[in-house]
Amino acid sequence: MFEDLKGRTAVVFGVANKRSIAWAIAQGLHAAGANLAITYQNERMEMEAKDLILSLPGAEGFMCDVSKDEEITELFEKLKARYGKLHAVVHSVAFAPAEELKGDFVNTTREGFRVAHDVSVYSLIAVSRAAAALMEDGGSVITMTYYGAEKVVPHYNVMGVAKAALECTVRYLAQDLGRRKIRVNAISAGPIKTLAARGISGLGDMLRSHAERAPLQRNVEVSEVGSTGVFLASDASSGITGEIIYVDCGYNIMGF
Ligand code: NAD
Ligand code: 0WE
Numbered sequence: 001m002f003e004d005l006k007g008r009t010a011v012v013f014g015v016a017n018k019r020s021i022a023w024a025i026a027q028g029l030h031a032a033g034a035n036l037a038i039t040y041q042n043e044r045m046e047m048e049a050k051d052l053i054l055s056l057p058g059a060e061g062f063m064c065d066v067s068k069d070e071e072i073t074e075l076f077e078k079l080k081a082r083y084g085k086l087h088a089v090v091h092s093v094a095f096a097p098a099e100e101l102k103g104d105f106v107n108t109t110r111e112g113f114r115v116a117h118d119v120s121v122y123s124l125i126a127v128s129r130a131a132a133a134l135m136e137d138g139g140s141v142i143t144m145t146y147y148g149a150e151k152v153v154p155h156y157n158v159m160g161v162a163k164a165a166l167e168c169t170v171r172y173l174a175q176d177l178g179r180r181k182i183r184v185n186a187i188s189a190g191p192i193k194t195l196a197a198r199g200i201s202g203l204g205d206m207l208r209s210h211a212e213r214a215p216l217q218r219n220v221e222v223s224e225v226g227s228t229g230v231f232l233a234s235d236a237s238s239g240i241t242g243e244i245i246y247v248d249c250g251y252n253i254m255g256f
Pocket of ligand 2: 094
């Protein structure tokens with residue numbers, strides 16, 4: 001592995017367990033030589049996350065619920081004191097109340113819509129603003145999206161609407177932060193069996209049909225999302241901002 005992130009500091013949001021996309025990106029960033037701060041949502045996530053973080057020498061763990069402004073402020077105060085400058089942020093967080101991902105989309109509740117957009121979209125704006133203040137040398141902000149933002153995926157429902165807003169947020173942030181040499185991009189990953197995907201009825205069928213239709217004839221590996229995260233954090237992607245990069249074995253290019 002090239003150490004192209006040596007001397008850089010990255011903060012990664014969204015590690016729940018060893019299957020988390022955030023964890024794959026964190027491992028990639030660590031292998032590329034970055035200093036790592038890894039955040040987890042709450043005490044419930046702490047145990048599992050802490051064990052993983054301990055396995056990456058030098059990485060440090062912090063708690064942060066991104067639906068709370070005070071927790072974001074506090075986290076970035078700690079990061080400023082501990083690291084001074086920041087170079088990359090990975091936002092790998094999404095949530096909609098479970099009921100919203102089951103029934104008909106037309107039954108989306110006002111509160112379900114609010115929560116999905118607050119946790120999955122607004123948090124990117126809040127985190128980017130706080131991070132930008134520490135990105136004195138420029139930087140890279142990376143978030144995670146899914147094809148359900150563009151085309152209807154049954155039961156993805158309000159999350160699809162939130163991901164569409166997230167992808168648009170990436171473009172507006174990229175324009176705003178570009179003058180400060182901060183790039184903002186999203187990775188659109190194919191379906192992966194993580195905590196957030198488990199329990200979704202029909203996930204097995206979805207993975208099978210995805211592998212069948214995708215040009216590469218298989219599902220994406222979480223490590224492939226990890227290495228794309230490293231690319232977007234590094235200077236190898238210095239000319240790329242405001243983009244949605246597909247890591248889906250080509251699934252999205254197919255019309256039939
Ligand atoms: P995951 O469950 O491992 O990660 C989701 C994370 O969001 C968890 O760590 C959870 O703690 C965190 N989170 C939720 N609410 C939070 C809050 N209020 N504050 C802080 N953290 C909060 O699942 P994952 O599949 O790794 O999901 C990561 C990202 O990847 C999500 O944005 C998801 O939409 C996206 N994504 C997933 C897939 C897939 O098939 N798994 C495909 C494309 C995109
Ligand atoms: O973005 C996601 C999942 C995000 C997610 C998952 C959950 C499950 C637990 C958001 N909120 C919650 N809330 C919970 O209570 N993915 C891309 C994975 C995913 O989710 C689907 C999918 C795919 C793929 C839901 C329906 C259909 C397909």
